[in-house]
Structure formats: structure tokens, C-alpha cells
Amino acid sequence: xxxxxxxxxxxxxxxxxxxxxxxxxxxxxxxxxxxxxxxxxxxxxxxxxxxxxxxxxxxxxxxxxxxxxxxxxxxxxxxxxxxxxxxxxxxxxxxxxxxxxxxxxxxxxxxxxxxxxxxxxxxxxxxxxxxxxxxxxxxxxxxxxxxxxxxxxxxxxxxxxxxxxxxxxxxxxxxxxxxxxxxxxxxxxxxxxxxxxxxxxxxxxxxxxxxxxxxxxxxxxxxxxxxxxxxxxxxxxxxxxxxxxxxxxxxxxxxxxxxxxxxxxxxxxxxxxxxxxxxxxxxxxxxxxxxxxxxxxxxxxxxxxxxxxxxxxxxxxxxxxxxxxxxxxxxxxxxxxxxxxxxxxxxxxxxxxxxxx
Amino acid sequence: xxxxxxxxxxxxxxxxxxxxxxxxxxxxxxxxxxxxxxxxxxxxxxxxxxxxxxxxxxxxxxxxxxxxxxxxxxxxxxxxxxxxxxxxxxxxxxxxxxxxxxxxxxxxxxxxxxxxxxxxxxxxxxxxxxxxxxxxxxxxxxxxxxxxxxxxxxxxxxxxxxxxxxxxxxxxxxxxxxxxxxxxxxxxxxxxxxxxxxxxxxxxxxxxxxxxxxxxxxxxxxxxxxxxxxxxxxxxxxxxxxxxxxxxxxxxxxxxxxxxxxxxxxxxxxxxxxxxxxxxxxxxxxxxxxxxxxxxxxxxxxxxxxxxxxxxxxxxxxxxxxxxxxxxxxxxxxxxxxxxxxxxxxxxxxxxxxxxx
Numbered sequence: 001x002x003x004x005x006x007x008x009x010x011x012x013x014x015x016x017x018x019x020x021x022x023x024x025x026x027x028x029x030x031x032x033x034x035x036x037x038x039x040x041x042x043x044x045x046x047x048x049x050x051x052x053x054x055x056x057x058x059x060x061x062x063x064x065x066x067x068x069x070x071x072x073x074x075x076x077x078x079x080x081x082x083x084x085x086x087x088x089x090x091x092x093x094x095x096x097x098x099x100x101x102x103x104x105x106x107x108x109x110x111x112x113x114x115x116x117x118x119x120x121x122x123x124x125x126x127x128x129x130x131x132x133x134x135x136x137x138x139x140x141x142x143x144x145x146x147x148x149x150x151x152x153x154x155x156x157x158x159x160x161x162x163x164x165x166x167x168x169x170x171x172x173x174x175x176x177x178x179x180x181x182x183x184x185x186x187x188x189x190x191x192x193x194x195x196x197x198x199x200x201x202x203x204x205x206x207x208x209x210x211x212x213x214x215x216x217x218x219x220x221x222x223x224x225x226x227x228x229x230x231x232x233x234x235x236x237x238x239x240x241x242x243x244x245x246x247x248x249x250x251x252x253x254x255x256x257x258x259x260x261x262x263x264x265x266x267x268x269x270x271x272x273x274x275x276x277x278x279x280x281x282x283x284x285x286x287x288x289x290x291x292x293x294x295x296x297x298x299x300x301x302x303x304x305x306x307x308x309x310x311x312x313x314x315x316x317x318x319x320x321x322x323x324x325x326x327x328x329x330x331x332x333x334x335x336x337x338x339x340x341x342x343x344x345x346x347x348x349x350x351x352x353x354x355x356x357x
Numbered sequence: 358x359x360x361x362x363x364x365x366x367x368x369x370x371x372x373x374x375x376x377x378x379x380x381x382x383x384x385x386x387x388x389x390x391x392x393x394x395x396x397x398x399x400x401x402x403x404x405x406x407x408x409x410x411x412x413x414x415x416x417x418x419x420x421x422x423x424x425x426x427x428x429x430x431x432x433x434x435x436x437x438x439x440x441x442x443x444x445x446x447x448x449x450x451x452x453x454x455x456x457x458x459x460x461x462x463x464x465x466x467x468x469x470x471x472x473x474x475x476x477x478x479x480x481x482x483x484x485x486x487x488x489x490x491x492x493x494x495x496x497x498x499x500x501x502x503x504x505x506x507x508x509x510x511x512x513x514x515x516x517x518x519x520x521x522x523x524x525x526x527x528x529x530x531x532x533x534x535x536x537x538x539x540x541x542x543x544x545x546x547x548x549x550x551x552x553x554x555x556x557x558x559x560x561x562x563x564x565x566x567x568x569x570x571x572x573x574x575x576x577x578x579x580x581x582x583x584x585x586x587x588x589x590x591x592x593x594x595x596x597x598x599x600x601x602x603x604x605x606x607x608x609x610x611x612x613x614x615x616x617x618x619x620x621x622x623x624x625x626x627x628x629x630x631x632x633x634x635x636x637x638x639x640x641x642x643x644x645x646x647x648x649x650x651x652x653x654x655x656x657x658x659x660x661x662x663x664x665x666x667x668x669x670x671x672x673x674x675x676x677x678x679x680x681x682x683x684x685x686x687x688x689x690x691x692x693x694x695x696x697x698x699x700x701x702x703x704x705x706x707x708x709x710x711x712x713x714x
Contacts, residue, residue, distance in 0.1 A: 004387060009596065012387045020386070024377055029549035030361060030369045065422030065551075068595035072577050103574040186596060192386035194422075194551055194598030217460040220429050238425035239366065239543060241551030241598060 006322035007336040013190025039234040048252035062227040064196040067184040077208040089136035116293035135167035138325035140300030195244035270346040271296040363679035364693040370547025396591040405609035419584040421553040424541040434565040446493035473650035492524035495682035497657030552601035627703040628653040
């Protein structure tokens, strides 16, 4: 059996193959997105996500094609001119860069690769939006939820948006402290790529409408008002990836049946045994040193010149770690710790890593 | 057996279920879009499409999430201020409306529902882009290819872009007369929704670059230069719908094996027998009267107060026609004539329709 630890696209959640076969039997591939049946699927999916992630009822959930699309749509809809971005890796940097491409003016607060942000960086910003990458997939750095709360205290006016692409469903966000959060389904939800999920509150809607009233373009079919007026009918503005929404609905049901507390505590257990292994191994060290910043869902090991030999010793056991990101491709390994990865798989992975000297 | 004649999402091409099962076996659902294997799939797909549709080698083929997205991207990338739209139904109208939402200034040339455009509407337009809907899915009106060629003769400078969402792979466009064409996969290609295909020549790329040089935003990850620099490596800027690209590749291979000439002549045969039936039936009449404008791929029948009773007599035979579009929902029926619909199915459909008086 092969266990894929790449942090995205992830190994599929273990139920997904069966759901795909069921989708074939139910002719989901040719289901009209204007049908009653689609509206039921769409409604179940958003209601299931609200229940799973404890999202308040007055938040809205929209479907896009990717989290990359949400980077662009969020800036179009929520920023007239200025945004602030906490940048500590490749993905938070790309979100920052998109703002300039859209003709607006971003500012960044930077931290070195492998590090998070010190508390003294929390201040009141002169900005419309603050973008936080909760989990930097490239480096395995996670932002403590307390940091987000304190940022909100100092910034009551700005929209706070959280990129949770490679952390959800693990984190329990305090939705009174944020205005928007988003993810894509091919990471923690273990689904085929091709769907982004964008969660926003009414402040976001109001901001988009205020831009429209100033004659600022917020895009067309995927503007927040367009997404909202369709979502009220459990619809989408365009023909969406119906199959992906169907599969997400099924996996959310699986997660609900398993229980989010079980998923969270297993995630913590698996992270704990892998970080413990890295602490006690001479060949692999955790790239993220400060425990407060260590991601529970993407665990990055410095493996230096031994990287290839570690891969070679893991592959025959069926374990496929992810390579390091970008320039760290050949000197790091990344281990996704998603709901699809079982405790037994992590225990076995750690056993094998412990045998590497 | 159920035969779905709705013009989109269409009945799946008859090979797609097997391809989905094969995708499960090959773990396509968790295939990384940065892998060599994905690049091979991406390359095969674009090369297969070029062969199938006789697209010149110097055109580029890009993947988006929908044709709706291409409406927006094409205006962002190809229009600084002015575009002209031939509008004769709901979909050509929506393309026109998107231009205003993006803060630019569209002009429309209109024809009544169910009609095409008279030759005397062909003139030289003071515009950057001319948008043509080759096949108006809402009304079953198709634009003769000769019309497009004559439009080009009068408009050498403007970019000519063709929405072929519900006609490809049927039409053999003369690519020396157009600059861009696009479609989505859930119609003629019989695939699950969630993928748009955008075909452009170098004039389009140059136009997008000229907008950038004037500091006009052309979007971010899905701008033409971003799509192009990725496509040169058989890559995509974002995590795409990998499964859909895999399935498109397989169906293009099926179409190539069957032969595009066979697909085209069967399409013409099926259209001919259905239009002939409508001519000779007192209960159903072709909505599009002028033969030059009758779509071969979406055939619309005026059914008036008999609509529901016709549906009731067809459903028990396994035939599911599409409803009329919008206000014509209750008084028209639409019949998709896509490669997935066999000659035998059309012959049987016509037999049943002939028995309705």
C-alpha cells in the first residue's frame, strides 16, 4: 500500500474512490447545475461545512474553481487601494503579488522562511484588508490563532481574511475575529483538485457593494454580490464543477460522522509523534524550530544532503514524502498530516524514520 | 435506457464512465499538477485538440474553469475600452453584459430571438474586439462560417473571438479568419462540467501585452501571459481540475479514433432527420425558420401548449428533451445533437415524434 504524504494535491480521503463510483451510478457527471438535485447537494454541502467547522449561520459559503482564484477575487471585491499581507513563504508572497497585478497597493510584513511573526508586529494598520496565511504550505509554519485575535483587537475596521488552504478542517477559528476564510479541497479534505471554498461574512458583502457604488469594478460572475444572489438559491453564477461539490458533500458527511474532535485530536497526536521523532533523530530536524509556529498539518523536515537517501529508504515501505518547496526542493521533505492519514500510518512512518541513521 | 437531450450539461460521452473508472485506478484524483505525468497529459490534450479541430500549430490552448470565466478573461486581456457583440440570445447577451461590469464599453448588434444576422450588418467596426456566439444555446441559432469570414475581411485590425461552447467539435473553423475560440467540456465533448478551453493566436498575446505596457490590469494568474508561460511547460498557473483535463484527453483520443469527418457527417445526418421531422409535424415546428441559421448541434422546437404532453410521451421511451430557455421554458423543447447521441437514438426519437399528433 502506498501512502502519499505530499501536502497537495494530497492522497485522496479514503472514502473518495467509493464516492466517485457512486457518482458514476447516480449520473452526477451530467447533472444540470440548474436542477433541484444540484440545489439539494449545494445546500447540504454548505450546511455540512457550517456544522463541521462551527461557522456562524450568518456567514456565506461560495464555490470557486481554486484558492488561487479566491486570492484574486478577494482583492477585487474587498480592496479599493490598500492591503497588508503577512508574508513568510511562497504562497503568502504570491497572494501579496496578486494585489499589484490588479493595480492596487499592497504592503507586506515579512518573516524569514521557517519562522512566524513576533507579537510586536501586531499593530494598527492603515489598510482596508489584512491577509493572513494560516498555514504556509511551503515551509510548515502555522500562525497561532491567538495572533489573529490580537490583530483583530488592533484592527477593528480592516477586513481580516485567512488563507487556510492547507490547514482546514483542523483549526477551530474564532469567526468573531475574522471576516473571511478560504481553502481548496485537494489538501485537508482529500479530494481531487478543482474547487475552492470561500467563506465570508456580511462585512465582506458590504465592502464589495461599497466598491460598486464608487464605480470600481469587482469583476463579473464571481463578484461577491453575484455569488451571494446565486447562493441564496443554492446556485452558482456559472456552470460549476458539480462533481467536486458532490464529492465535497460526501466527505463532509464522512467527517461529521467521524467527529471533528476525533479528527483534531488525531491530527495533534500524529503531529506530536512526528515532531518528537524529528527532535530525536540526527538525520532529520524540524525546519520550524519554535514550537508555537510548528504546523500540525504540514510538517517540514530539514534533511540536507541525506534527502535522496531518506526518500529511497521510505519509498520501498510505501511512504512517499513531499519534496521541499522551491529552492529547498533537494534539502527538505514535507509530510502532510491530513484526515486521510491514519494514526497507524504515522506510527509506521515514525518507526521507519527512527531506523534511519 | 435513458437518452438525455438537454443541451448542457449534456449526457456524458459514452466512454466517460470507463475513463472515470480508469482514472480511479490510476490515482488521477491525487495526481500533482506539477508532476511529469500531468505535463504528459496536458501536452497530449492540447496536441490532440489541435489535430482533432485542425487548429494551426501557432495557436495556443489554455485551460480555465469554465467558458463563463473565458468571457471575463477575454475582455480583461483583449479590450482596453471598446468591444462589439453580436447578440441574439441569452448567452451572447451575458457576454456583452460582462464588458460593462469590467468597466469597459461594449456595443451590441442585435437580432431577434430565433434569428441570425443579415449580411448587411457586416461592416467595419471602430472596436478592439468583435465577439461572436457561433451557436446560441438558448435559441438554436447558428452563425454561418461565411458570415465570420466576411466580418474578418471588413475588420482586419479587431480581434475576432468566437464562443463555440455548444457547437464544437462540429464546426471546422477557418482559423485564418479568427483570433480566438473557446468552449466548455460539458456540451459537445460530453464531459462532467468544470473545465473551459481557450484557444488564442499570437495577436491575442500581443494585445494583452500591449495593455500591460499601458499599465492596464489584465488580471493575475489567468492573464494570457501567465497562461502562456505556464502552457509552454505544459503547466497551468494554478492547481487546475486535473481530473477533467485527464478525461478530456481520453475523449479527444476517442474522437480522433472515430474520426472527425464521421462525427461531422453523423451530426449533419441527425440534424437533417430531426429538422425534417419538425417540418412535417403539426405539433412541433422548428423555432429557427431560416435554414441558413438552423443550428446543427442544438435544435429548438416550438411546442406551445403541447410542451408538457410531448415531454410526457417521450419520457417513457427514455427520451429526455431539454426545456426551452428562460421565458420559453414552457413553450419550447431543445434537442442537443452532440457526438454522444447516436444515429439510432435520433432515428428512434424521430419515430416517436412522428407518432405525436
